Amino acid sequence: MNIVVIGGAGFIGCNVADYYLKNKHHVTVFDNFSRKGTLQNLQWLQSKYTDNLSVVQGDTRIDFNKLKATVGKADVVFHLAAQVAVTTSVVDPREDFEINALGTFNVLEAIRLSGNNPIVLYSSTNKVYGGMEHVTIVERNGEYDYASLPLGVGESEQLDFHSPYGCSKGTADQYMIDYSRIYGLRTVVFRQSCIYGYRQFGVEDQGWVAHFTISAMFNRPLSIYGDGKQVRDVLFIDDLVRAYDMATQRIDVTSGKAYNIGGGPTKKMSLLKLIAHLEQFFGKKLTYSFSDWRPGDQRVFICDIRKAKNEFGWEPKIGVEEGVRLLAAWVKENKDEFRSIYF
Numbered sequence: 001m002n003i004v005v006i007g008g009a010g011f012i013g014c015n016v017a018d019y020y021l022k023n024k025h026h027v028t029v030f031d032n033f034s035r036k037g038t039l040q041n042l043q044w045l046q047s048k049y050t051d052n053l054s055v056v057q058g059d060t061r062i063d064f065n066k067l068k069a070t071v072g073k074a075d076v077v078f079h080l081a082a083q084v085a086v087t088t089s090v091v092d093p094r095e096d097f098e099i100n101a102l103g104t105f106n107v108l109e110a111i112r113l114s115g116n117n118p119i120v121l122y123s124s125t126n127k128v129y130g131g132m133e134h135v136t137i138v139e140r141n142g143e144y145d146y147a148s149l150p151l152g153v154g155e156s157e158q159l160d161f162h163s164p165y166g167c168s169k170g171t172a173d174q175y176m177i178d179y180s181r182i183y184g185l186r187t188v189v190f191r192q193s194c195i196y197g198y199r200q201f202g203v204e205d206q207g208w209v210a211h212f213t214i215s216a217m218f219n220r221p222l223s224i225y226g227d228g229k230q231v232r233d234v235l236f237i238d239d240l241v242r243a244y245d246m247a248t249q250r251i252d253v254t255s256g257k258a259y260n261i262g263g264g265p266t267k268k269m270s271l272l273k274l275i276a277h278l279e280q281f282f283g284k285k286l287t288y289s290f291s292d293w294r295p296g297d298q299r300v301f302i303c304d305i306r307k308a309k310n311e312f313g314w315e316p317k318i319g320v321e322e323g324v325r326l327l328a329a330w331v332k333e334n335k336d337e338f339r340s341i342y343f
């Protein structure tokens with residue numbers, strides 16, 4: 001197959017590219033290389049694969065003809081290019097809108113006008129459900145939890161876009177679904193929780209599991225916004241990539257639909273729990289301090305992943321402790337790469 005990964009030099013994108021290259025497909029990475037670490041991710045792919053990998057440097061906001069030519073030859077398009085941080089979206093909402101909403105609209109239009117009809121998978125976010133103020137939160141065993149949502153948040157939850165990032169990603173999410181309805185495009189939307197794993201150059205604003213792990217490795221002090229008891233369901237990258245592949249293989253059922261994709265109720269972690277895992281792995285105490293909650297920070301988010309299981313047979317396999325160990329071991333083994341990116 002011809003696989004196009006828009007945002008293919010990013011964390012999730014380069015893992016998706018690696019998966020399909022390993023399985024002998026042709027992969028085109030389309031990226032503007034704006035994110036730190038993307039050149040390293042590209043070099044990593046190029047060092048592993050000499051054949052079957054093409055690279056197009058382009059920006060979804062402005063390079064419409066390049067985009068159209070690239071998707072015009074694709075069997076499957078993964079659209080992962082984005083402005084990814086809520087904090088940055090508040091500082092520059094126009095740029096956030098242009099990358100996430102306009103950029104995605106351009107991807108859809110490029111596909112519609114190309115005359116080709118590839119499968120399109122879009123990486124949306126659980127932020128489309130907003131603050132869910134109607135849900136009662138309790139504290140259990142030193143961390144927050146839903147009082148009465150043991151299976152987590154399902155896709156029938158009311159959409160409620162919070163923050164410029166929530167609005168721009170939510171817009172893109174809805175355009176994806178509507179282009180299936182109106183134009184017959186074969187789109188699938190994944191509303192993803194926190195993803196973590198290899199080749200994630202996390203920073204304070206985004207990618208907290210990797211950010212904590214890298215800080216632990218290099219003895220950098222951490223700021224915890226809030227009390228550290230906040231909980232997220234977390235999903236290891238290999239489980240996500242497997243979900244991408246399974247959903248595209250079952251496009252007969254997944255087309256035009258949205259799925260919540262995360263670790264679900266059995267793979268969740270608080271910030272304090274991550275610190276405990278890292279202290280155990282690295283055999284040292286981490287330095288951290290507490291600051292005020294950031295606006296819009298949820299106490300808990302855990303998604304209900306049963307729809308993905310029921311409709312295309314996916315469920316995550318990698319447990320939290322194992323995933324953190326895999327990520328921490330990768331960071332430890334690749335110390336030098338981090339030095340050139342961060343310090």
Ligand SMILES: NC(=O)c1ccc[n+]([C@@H]2O[C@H](COP(=O)([O-])OP(=O)(O)OC[C@H]3O[C@@H](n4cnc5c(N)ncnc54)[C@H](O)[C@@H]3O)[C@@H](O)[C@H]2O)c1
Nearest residue numbers: 007009010011012032033034035059060081082123192195
């Ligand atoms: N990582 C997570 O926990 C998570 C959770 C929910 C949703 N998502 C979504 O998954 C997708 C991938 O996230 P990631 O963690 O790999 O982020 P990332 O920042 O590592 O990757 C995004 C990639 O898009 C590229 N890019 C940005 N703007 C572009 C543009 N205008 N044109 C072309 N390329 C552009 C960047 O250079 C980068 O390579 C994003 O859409 C993100 O919103 C991620």
